Amino acid sequence: MMQTELPALFARMTGDEKHEWAAASTLDVLWVLYDRVLNVSPKNLADPGRDRFLLSKGHGPMAYYAVLAAKGFLEPSTLDNWTEWDSPLGQHPDRVLVPGVEISSGSLGHGLGLAVGTALGLGVQASPAKVFVLVGDGELDEGSNHEAIAIAGRFGIERLTAVVIDNDSASHGWPGGIDQRFAVEGWATLTVDGRDHDALEAAFTAEHPGQPLAVVAQIRKGN
Amino acid sequence: MRTEFAKTVLAEMDADPRVAVVIAAISRDLFPRVDRVIDVGIREQAMIGVAGGLALTGLRPVVHTYAPFLVERPFEQIKLDLGHQEVGAVLVSVGASYDDPAWGRTHQAPGDVALFDTLPGWTVHVPGHSDEVGPLVRDAIRGDGRVYVRLSMHENAQGYPVGQGVTEVRRGRKGVVLAVGPVLDRVVKAVEQEQADVTVLYASTVRPFDGDGLRAALAEAERSDVMLVEPYLEGTSAHVVTEALEEVPHRLRSVGVKRHLELHAYGTAADHDAAHDLDVVGIAAAVRAFFHR
Numbered sequence: 001m002m003q004t005e006l007p008a009l010f011a012r013m014t015g016d017e018k019h020e021w022a023a024a025s026t027l028d029v030l031w032v033l034y035d036r037v038l039n040v041s042p043k044n045l046a047d048p049g050r051d052r053f054l055l056s057k058g059h060g061p062m063a064y065y066a067v068l069a070a071k072g073f074l075e076p077s078t079l080d081n082w083t084e085w086d087s088p089l090g091q092h093p094d095r096v097l098v099p100g101v102e103i104s105s106g107s108l109g110h111g112l113g114l115a116v117g118t119a120l121g122l123g124v125q126a127s128p129a130k131v132f133v134l135v136g137d138g139e140l141d142e143g144s145n146h147e148a149i150a151i152a153g154r155f156g157i158e159r160l161t162a163v164v165i166d167n168d169s170a171s172h173g174w175p176g177g178i179d180q181r182f183a184v185e186g187w188a189t190l191t192v193d194g195r196d197h198d199a200l201e202a203a204f205t206a207e208h209p210g211q212p213l214a215v216v217a218q219i220r221k222g223n
Numbered sequence: 224m225r226t227e228f229a230k231t232v233l234a235e236m237d238a239d240p241r242v243a244v245v246i247a248a249i250s251r252d253l254f255p256r257v258d259r260v261i262d263v264g265i266r267e268q269a270m271i272g273v274a275g276g277l278a279l280t281g282l283r284p285v286v287h288t289y290a291p292f293l294v295e296r297p298f299e300q301i302k303l304d305l306g307h308q309e310v311g312a313v314l315v316s317v318g319a320s321y322d323d324p325a326w327g328r329t330h331q332a333p334g335d336v337a338l339f340d341t342l343p344g345w346t347v348h349v350p351g352h353s354d355e356v357g358p359l360v361r362d363a364i365r366g367d368g369r370v371y372v373r374l375s376m377h378e379n380a381q382g383y384p385v386g387q388g389v390t391e392v393r394r395g396r397k398g399v400v401l402a403v404g405p406v407l408d409r410v411v412k413a414v415e416q417e418q419a420d421v422t423v424l425y426a427s428t429v430r431p432f433d434g435d436g437l438r439a440a441l442a443e444a445e446r447s448d449v450m451l452v453e454p455y456l457e458g459t460s461a462h463v464v465t466e467a468l469e470e471v472p473h474r475l476r477s478v479g480v481k482r483h484l485e486l487h488a489y490g491t492a493a494d495h496d497a498a499h500d501l502d503v504v505g506i507a508a509a510v511r512a513f514f515h516r
Binding site: 048095096102103104107109110112113114115116117118119120121122124125127143144147148150151154 | 240243245258259261263264266268269271272273274275276277278279280281282284299300303304307308309
């Protein structure tokens with residue numbers, strides 16, 4: 001399935017208009033990750049060596065579900081009755097219900113800690129897998145993220161990449177730039193246009209030896 | 224208990240490459256190895272999150288720190304990063320309800336077991352002696368479930384077999400006293416002091432609760448009167464006793480750390496036991512009032 005079909009998939013899920021902007025903000029990042037970067041597919045979900053993608057910002061998962069459907073993790077028809085009793089798809093994803101969803105999320109500020117543990121666990125097992133975790137700029141208000149950011153930096157977890165969707169949602173902003181919150185803890189950082197697929201791919205595949213990487217994907221209203 | 228816990232974990236780490244330890248600065252000296260021991264610093268939310276992530280990759284995390292910082296501070300992480308992810312871990316606390324009250328209320332966690340009761344699927348062990356710690360921790364690590372082990376600085380004079388339900392310590396006819404973990408010796412002294420003709424049962428595992436053992440003991444007694452003595456929040460196990468005795472008309476008296484007291488006091492654990500009527504004097508008074516009516 002092609003990227004051009006994502007809007008139609010996205011549109012099959014209605015009823016969460018409040019988070020439509022949140023979902024739309026992540027669409028390009030998710031597509032680039034699943035289409036160009038991650039070593040994960042419906043065929044290797046049981047492979048311990050698969051890359052892990054953790055959606056920490058569980059709000060507005062319509063884009064996530066659309067990409068999973070486009071990549072064959074879900075039947076597109078599953079999207080039509082999302083949030084209903086007999087649907088595996090809710091307004092926050094559940095890893096037990098959806099193949100390919102690595103963590104259940106919704107309450108903000110949990111994914112980074114889980115991602116750090118996942119990356120450390122893979123390291124203990126000498127796995128080649130990489131770990132990508134998507135957080136929002138508003139989500140970074142949660143203090144738990146900064147515990148995880150500090151640890152990942154101190155431990156120099158190279159296999160870990162945090163993708164920060166910066167859609168200007170944080171109540172009080174991030175003076176000095178979001179990237180600085182990561183850099184001061186020892187992360188490599190890159191800031192890119194969150195709609196530019198080539199720039200996103202380049203950032204996600206950039207070398208960052210001995211450091212975790214934070215990619216700030218900027219999304220502004222209207223783009 | 225803490226030393227026995229560390230010895231057991233280190234032996235299991237040697238035997239099983241899945242076993243990893245996650246701590247938050249406290250007890251670093253107990254785990255003098257660099258591989259698979261992750262000290263996240265004083266970051267308890269991350270401590271549980273990291274444990275959840277390790278478990279997602281197939282490792283068996285053992286998470287350890289002081290009780291309020293293990294259970295209360297990162298409680299949402301326990302609920303979501305372990306429980307809702309459907310992964311296992313072994314959480315082992317020290318400090319109990321008020322093991323060292325000179326540190327004040329911030330270092331006390333009498334509500335820890337009650338909090339675990341709000342979550343499905345947790346096994347809870349409350350050992351009363353160091354000899355019980357090794358087998359309980361070893362079995363917990365070798366499983367794959369979610370287990371909480373509550374260690375204390377205060378112990379009974381002897382250990383009892385673990386993992387076999389309740390143990391009958393004393394037999395009587397007028398009812399049953401169920402003592403959990405480190406309160407057993409005080410319960411036995413109080414019962415003897417009051418010359419109460421009651422059975423005393425001992426439990427070091429409270430979840431799952433041995434309802435069969437309680438019912439069997441009551442079946443041998445003339446009255447279905449049950450006194451529950453727990454070293455944490457009073458009445459924590461009252462609901463499981465009630466469930467176990469659903470078909471048995473009974474009386475229940477719960478003794479434990481009082482719910483209505485917000486104590487602003489230091490002193491010793493013995494001082495706090497007295498304040499909560501969890502010393503021999505307080506338990507004896509409860510036995511007298513409940514069984515000698």
